[in-house]
Amino acid sequence: MFIGAVPKEVVGQVLSTVPFDEWGDVYVGCSGSFRFDRAVKMRHPGCRVYSNDVSLLTCSIGALAMGREFEIRFKGELEFVEAAIAGMDFRGRVAAVMVASAMGKFTSKNEYAQVHFRHYREQFRVFVDQALPKLAALVAQIKIEDYYAGDFIEQADRAEKRGGGMACFAPTYKNGYERIYRLVNENTDWPAPRYGIWDPDSLPAFILSLEERHIPYCVISDQLLADRTPTTEWRGANKPVYTYSSNQAASYRRRLPNEVQFKYAVIDPAAIAAKSKVTVAEVDGKRMNYLKNVYLAKGIEHTTGQFNCIVLIDGVLAGGFIFAQTRFGDKTRELYMLSDFSVSRERRISKLIPMIASCREVIEPINRRLLIKVEYIVTTAFTTKPVSMKYRGIFELDKRAADHLQYQSAIRNQSIQDVFNEWLRKYAGQGGKPDRQGQAARPEIAGEERALHDTAGV
Ligand SMILES: C[S@@+](CC[C@H](N)C(=O)[O-])C[C@H]1O[C@@H](n2cnc3c(N)ncnc32)[C@H](O)[C@@H]1O
Structure with a gap:
């Protein structure tokens, strides 16, 4: 359901190298699945966690966790959802958002995608009923002070105002999440927040702005930034994941040279x-x-x-x-x-x-x-x-x-x-x-x- 959640190993590295208990107020940027938000609260029960995201999926789960509601209407390609969940309350609508978000992976024209999409559509209510207990379990684990539906850049301003720290997990691709959530975004009405499309090339400037404002931070990225040493580095089977943070308790592992240079001529x-x-x-x-x-x-x-x-x-x-x-x-x-x-x-x-x-x-x-x-x-x-x-x-x-x-x-x-x-x-x-x-x-x-x-x- 959630795409691009921070690997559990990275969450572990971050928890053991960043002194969140000293921060007290932990403002998360881009909570996604709330994986980090839940983990930091579990490790440091005394911390106050403030979540944030812009997707309907995360915003609606955040609203549930806060005991809030907002209107969600399904329309267009998702119009059929209204009949499938008729009579259900806000929780049912959030479960429907979970299922519709999963359907977003199957919007291509190829037969494989179309068969899956049709199956979801025909069995939508069954999927919603299956999603409800998962949703309840997730919401029970989300122990946050507040949820901010808006740009994480503004979440950093909130951290600054409250003297808290900023833990940020911004997208690694420009426009990636907008594509992933296109089906839900284009076929629902809800009070969606305005936000700027994040360009990962802006990461160095973002980190600098946190430093200039003396906001304690930890930022996760797949980029090895030219003039910074990451505090942690994780190499799974995937691209490396680095953390940059305001503290210097580094758990950085240097790569052993595994290359041999040689001379060669290149084709014209x-x-x-x-x-x-x-x-x-x-x-x-x-x-x-x-x-x-x-x-x-x-x-x-x-x-x-x-x-x-x-x-x-x-x-x-x-x-x-x-x-x-x-x-x-x-x-x-x-x-x-x-x-x-x-x-x-x-x-x-x-x-x-x-x-x-x-x-x-x-x-x-x-x-x-x-x-x-x-x-x-x-x-x-x-x-x-x-x-x-x-x-x-x-x-x-x-x-x-x-x-x-x-x-x-x-x-x-x-x-x-x-x-x-x-x-x-x-x-x-x-x-x-x-x-x-x-x-x-x-x-x-x-x-x-x-x-x-x-x-x-x-
Ligand atoms: C890499 S994921 C976050 C992963 C999350 N920490 C987890 O472990 O599940 C990026 C998230 O950023 C959100 N996002 C994208 N642009 C944003 C913005 N400008 N402000 C806040 N959240 C944004 C996406 O909706 C997505 O949930």
């Missing part, structure tokens, strides 16, 4: 021609980590793969890809592509790399080494966009989730050079626009295997 995209020769070579994990740190999004703990390959065009580097045996699929038929990258944004080289990764000539040596017969490869693009421009047209979109896309490709029955010729014909047009993958500041992160950040339930 304009020099690629029909007579170019393409080869694939294997490199060791540490050299691949070095390349990934150069060409993939910064601040990601790159998982070391089993097969690390670089693609060379006329002997110079064009990109690379990394395979690991699948963790969740059929190991004899499926191979997981952890990452793929290209050294240039020109001429859609980023499409060439996964095309080559999925060709027979590349996969056969892996089959021989692992004694398997790979039929298809799977990869993940971490993005909130509906499609990956890189994989569009060359891989099949298999699954779409709020923060990632799952793609797969059957093994191309082609040699490396055949794939190159096909790519040259279809995608590499000299005058073609640079592709949109590449080293943008916050790109979709291609194929870095990780656990889902979606922590359904509470």
